[in-house]
Amino acid sequence: MTTAATPVAGARTHAGQRFGVLAVLAATTCWGLGGVLGKSVGASGLVVSFYRLWMGAVLLNLVLIVTKRRLTWDVLKWSWLGGVCFGLNVALYFTSVRMTSIANVAIIGSLTPVIVFPIAVKWMGERVTRKAIVCSALAIAGVIVVVLAGGSSGERALSGDLLAVVNLVSWAAFFLVTKHARKGVGTLEYLAAMTLVAAITVTPIAFLTGQDFGSVEGVGWVWLVLLVLIPGAAGHGLMTWAHAHVDVSTSSVLVLGEPVLATIAAAVFLSESVNAVQMLGMAGVVAALAVLAVAESDTVEPEPVAAAT
Numbered sequence: 001m002t003t004a005a006t007p008v009a010g011a012r013t014h015a016g017q018r019f020g021v022l023a024v025l026a027a028t029t030c031w032g033l034g035g036v037l038g039k040s041v042g043a044s045g046l047v048v049s050f051y052r053l054w055m056g057a058v059l060l061n062l063v064l065i066v067t068k069r070r071l072t073w074d075v076l077k078w079s080w081l082g083g084v085c086f087g088l089n090v091a092l093y094f095t096s097v098r099m100t101s102i103a104n105v106a107i108i109g110s111l112t113p114v115i116v117f118p119i120a121v122k123w124m125g126e127r128v129t130r131k132a133i134v135c136s137a138l139a140i141a142g143v144i145v146v147v148l149a150g151g152s153s154g155e156r157a158l159s160g161d162l163l164a165v166v167n168l169v170s171w172a173a174f175f176l177v178t179k180h181a182r183k184g185v186g187t188l189e190y191l192a193a194m195t196l197v198a199a200i201t202v203t204p205i206a207f208l209t210g211q212d213f214g215s216v217e218g219v220g221w222v223w224l225v226l227l228v229l230i231p232g233a234a235g236h237g238l239m240t241w242a243h244a245h246v247d248v249s250t251s252s253v254l255v256l257g258e259p260v261l262a263t264i265a266a267a268v269f270l271s272e273s274v275n276a277v278q279m280l281g282m283a284g285v286v287a288a289l290a291v292l293a294v295a296e297s298d299t300v301e302p303e304p305v306a307a308a309t
Contacts, residue, residue: 020245021293023238024254030235032261036269037230040223043215045094050206051216051224053087053199056232060192067188075193078185083197085174090198091205092167100160106259108164110143115172116252124179126247131295138288139256145281146263172252178240179248187241191233250296253289260285 041048064070096105113136120126181190206213216224242251260282266272 016245017296020242021250021254021296023242024246024251025257025289025293027235027238027242028255028257029261030238031231031255031258033265034227034231034235035262036265037223037227039270041216041220041227042223043220044211045097046091046202046206046209047211047213047215048224048227049090049094049202050199050211050213052227052232053090053195053202055224055228057192057196057199059228059233060188060195064188064192069189071189071193071196075185075189076197078181079190079193080197082174082177082181082190083194084201085170085177086194087198087201089167089170089174091202092163092170096160096163096167099163104161105164105167106147107144108161108168109171110140110256110259111168112172112175112255113140113249113252115169116175117249119172119176120247120249120252124176124248126249128249129295132249132253132292135288135292136253136256139253139285139292142281142283142285142288143256143259146260146278146285149275149277149281175248175252179243182240182243187237187244190240191237195232195236246296250292253292257285257289 038045038048043051061071093105093109117128117133117136121128178190178194181194185193239251239255263272263274263278263282267274
């Protein structure tokens with residue numbers, strides 16, 4: 001049984017590109033629900049992350065066993081760095097939001113394309129179009145409007161902002177590493193290995209910070225399971241698959257829709273208010289991402305296709 005898909009020469013197909021863009025948008029939608037589900041668990045961010053990652057690791061590795069696949073050293077070699085980056089990203093995010101405002105963390109996080117674009121061009125051979133740059137700038141501006149117009153809470157501290165910057169780097173690194181890893185390993189194998197490594201990475205951080213692991217009670221476990229299934233398995237599964245079909249310079253911009261979707265989800269499910277300025281900012285983000293999604297769906301560039309399972 002082959003555990004990692006073998007790279008094959010070929011060209012990126014129009015259908016693959018289109019479905020890849022749709023997968024990125026679907027993943028972004030799943031991630032947009034993460035905040036509502038996580039908040040509903042009723043536990044600290046690190047506790048939620050600890051259980052989410054370990055439950056996800058067990059689930060994905062069980063699926064791996066049922067489908068008669070297994071983790072090998074080769075799969076782990078392709079996946080371990082992504083797991084470390086993702087584990088650190090989760091820990092840094094929840095730590096930074098306690099040390100500075102959530103608005104600051106969200107704005108800093110929206111700068112992902114600024115890191116991804118030059119690396120994608122220089123080391124991955126991607127071509128970033130003028131339209132992608134303009135759409136990225138408009139989407140980032142829209143995210144900033146949405147976040148700032150909603151007001152901010154929490155103390156602003158330089159140390160927290162610096163952690164948010166490190167968090168931004170870890171997320172961009174996770175995106176780029178996952179894109180690279182998809183050249184040598186399949187979607188399920190990568191997810192199972194990456195999530196396991198991420199869980200191992202978060203565990204000592206959670207224990208050393210004295211988290212209350214018994215704080216999840218009753219219906220909180222239901223929300224936790226949904227968190228594992230929707231943003232975790234579905235969201236990351238779709239995005240990992242899409243990395244084999246969509247340029248990372250494109251996907252890093254499309255996921256800027258997550259803060260907008262999170263704001264809408266909070267308004268619908270948690271009755272959080274949304275003002276007119278926020279709605280204007282959200283409309284700008286959606287418009288910019290829609291233009292980019294349509295443009296990228298109709299653009300096909302020859303590229304070796306690898307590990308597209």
